[in-house]
Each structure stands twice: as C-alpha cells, then as structure tokens.
Amino acid sequence: MTTRHTAWILGASFSFGLVAASFTLGQQLMSIKSLERTVQVKGLSERDIAADTVIWPIKFNDVGNDLPTLVSSIERKNEQVIAFLKLHGFSPEEISVSVPAIVDRQAGYHDGNPNQPRFTASSIVTVYSTHVDMAHGAMQKLIELSKNGIAITGQDYDSRAEFLFTGLNSIKPAMIEEATRNAREVAEKFAADSNSRVGKIKQANQGQFTIGDRDSSTPHIKKIRVVATVDYYLAD
Structure with a gap:
C-alpha cells in the first residue's frame, strides 16, 4: 500500500468520525431541547x-377698546395674581409670567362687530413648584382673584394644572x-x-x-x- 493511499484512508476515516460525532452531538442537543x-x-x-412637582398656569382674560389701557390693565392684574401667590407662600423664583396674547378684532381676519370690544387679551402666570400641598391650598382660594375683577379661566388646555x-x-x-x-x-x-x-x-x-x-x-x-x-x- 502506497503512502498516498494510506493517507487517503486515514483522511476519510477522520472525516467520517467528524460527521458521526456531529450527528451524535446534534441528536443529544435535540434530546435535551425536547426535555427542556x-x-x-x-x-x-x-x-x-x-x-x-406641580406646574400650575393661572390664565385670565381681559377686553378693551383702547390698547394702552388694556395693556396697563393686564400688567396690573398680573401683579395682583403674583401678590396672591406670594401671599400663599410661593417665592418669586417659583413664579413666571408669559407675554400676553392680544387680538385685534378689527383685523381683516376677525369679526369687526362694533358691539364687541376691539381688543381681547389673555395672560398666564405660571407656578412651577415642589410644594404640591401648598398649591392645592391656593387653588381652593383662587376665587378671591375673581372678586378683584380678574376673570380666571380653568378649563382651557393651557390652563390646567399638571402634577408630576x-x-x-x-x-x-x-x-x-x-x-x-x-x-x-x-x-x-x-x-x-x-x-x-x-x-x-x-x-x-x-x-x-x-x-x-x-x-x-x-x-x-x-x-x-x-x-x-x-x-x-x-x-x-
């Protein structure tokens, strides 16, 4: 038997052994998997x-025919809201005031009904605080601002308190x-x-x-x- 022939037989036997071992291992894994x-x-x-944490926007509306007078009214009412909040324990750092939104009804895309005030405005004073209980107490007394002629809105999407x-x-x-x-x-x-x-x-x-x-x-x-x-x- 030649050396080349012998090597071929040994190689074939080794390959067959690998195939047989792989088959046996595969069968064992399948058996284990089936038992799992x-x-x-x-x-x-x-x-x-x-x-x-509470984020509490206090929104109010105002109307008027004279713009400077309306702006002054908004500023005065903002100060009243801020004073109310300070009275109930909130610090200046917890209070912020947004820029008022003012609409001119006589603008081309609005109804210029002369029986209605020319300008409508809304302002939002927001409390951002970790004093949730204190905010609850102040919310119960918010009607006090209405007695001073401040029309508080509470149902708008941008005036609802958010608790976190x-x-x-x-x-x-x-x-x-x-x-x-x-x-x-x-x-x-x-x-x-x-x-x-x-x-x-x-x-x-x-x-x-x-x-x-x-x-x-x-x-x-x-x-x-x-x-x-x-x-x-x-x-x-």
Whole structure:
C-alpha cells in the first residue's frame, strides 16, 4: 500500500468520525431541547404615590377698546395674581409670567362687530413648584382673584394644572423586586398544579414603567406600574 493511499484512508476515516460525532452531538442537543420545560409568567407591581412637582398656569382674560389701557390693565392684574401667590407662600423664583396674547378684532381676519370690544387679551402666570400641598391650598382660594375683577379661566388646555412625579429612580429597584417576586409566585402555583417545581430563571424582561393619574379627580396622586416577564425552567 502506497503512502498516498494510506493517507487517503486515514483522511476519510477522520472525516467520517467528524460527521458521526456531529450527528451524535446534534441528536443529544435535540434530546435535551425536547426535555427542556419552561413556563413564562408575568409579575405586577403597582404603587399610588403623591406627585412631587406641580406646574400650575393661572390664565385670565381681559377686553378693551383702547390698547394702552388694556395693556396697563393686564400688567396690573398680573401683579395682583403674583401678590396672591406670594401671599400663599410661593417665592418669586417659583413664579413666571408669559407675554400676553392680544387680538385685534378689527383685523381683516376677525369679526369687526362694533358691539364687541376691539381688543381681547389673555395672560398666564405660571407656578412651577415642589410644594404640591401648598398649591392645592391656593387653588381652593383662587376665587378671591375673581372678586378683584380678574376673570380666571380653568378649563382651557393651557390652563390646567399638571402634577408630576420625578422620583421614579428611587423606587425602581423595590418595584422590580416586587414584580419579580410576584412572577415567581405565579410560576410556583403553575408548577404545583402540574406536579413540577420551579427552577432557575431562563430569561427575564423588566418591562417599562408607566406613570399616570390614579383617576381624573385626583391628578396629584400618581399610579406607577411595571410588569416583569420571566421565563423559568421547570423540573420534576
């Protein structure tokens, strides 16, 4: 037998061995995969937390036929609103005043009805504060401004108070832990019903945190929610 012939036989045997080993390993992996049992469960964590920041726009309207007089009236009423807010504990740094919006009804694209005042104006004084309770107290007394001839609007989209919760990072770990613990309780219940036991975590997905109003009547109370999705191995 020549050296070349011998080498060919050895090479063929080696290749055959690799193919056989690959086939055997593949069969073993398929067998393991078929025996792998998992369960996917979801765990929920919810909390009601008071808002820690308020953005409170106070909007009022005014009308007049003389523009300088109207501007002076707006400035005077802005000062009255600011004084009201300071009286209820807000600092100047928490109060800002927007540029008034003034409309000339005699402009070409408006109704020039002579029975209506020529100019309409609106102004917004905004409170941005972490004193949410103090803002609540002041809101209850806002009618006092109406007694001074200031027509406060409260239903416009740009004059509704907005309440925020900015401390999410401080409660995230505890809520994730709670959601994961709840998920495991669900998995253990499922395992008990199927005469199995819960093993290690195969994979987990934290899910997104959502923050919304608890209800329409209490926007200063926030509902915080997170759902954890976890895959557990099951064993007999």
